[in-house]
């Protein structure tokens with residue numbers, strides 16, 4: 154046996170019976186820590202169209218368009234390709250229409266596919 158390996162043998166043997174230090178991602182998805190800021194999700198039924206989120210979003214990632222002048226109806230477009238996951242919209246919304254989910258695998262071939270429309 155190569156004498157250079159001998160000093161490392163105890164360490165090597167110890168690690169043979171230890172659990173692996175690495176995770177099996179992407180084969181097994183890891184749980185995210187509490188407070189993790191994934192994607193913004195909107196409960197459109199709670200929206201009153203006040204536009205506070207549009208004005209407060211630092212990434213200009215939210216568009217709200219009034220679709221009916223007579224009824225209070227809005228269309229919201231969330232540009233997830235621009236979102237920086239700061240959660241400012243969650244804090245600003247007076248009706249608590251937003252929350253952030255635990256998703257961290259947001260990828261698409263086109264940035265336009267990341268657009269989410271709420272009516």
Ligand code: SF4
Pocket residue numbers: 193209210211212213214215235236237238239240241242243
């Ligand atoms: S999380 Fe931040 S960047 Fe994303 S939509 Fe909300 S305010 Fe805008």
Ligand code: SF4
Pocket residue numbers: 199200201202203204205206207217245246247248249250251
């Ligand atoms: S802040 Fe809330 S209620 Fe106001 S427009 Fe945005 S989602 Fe709607």
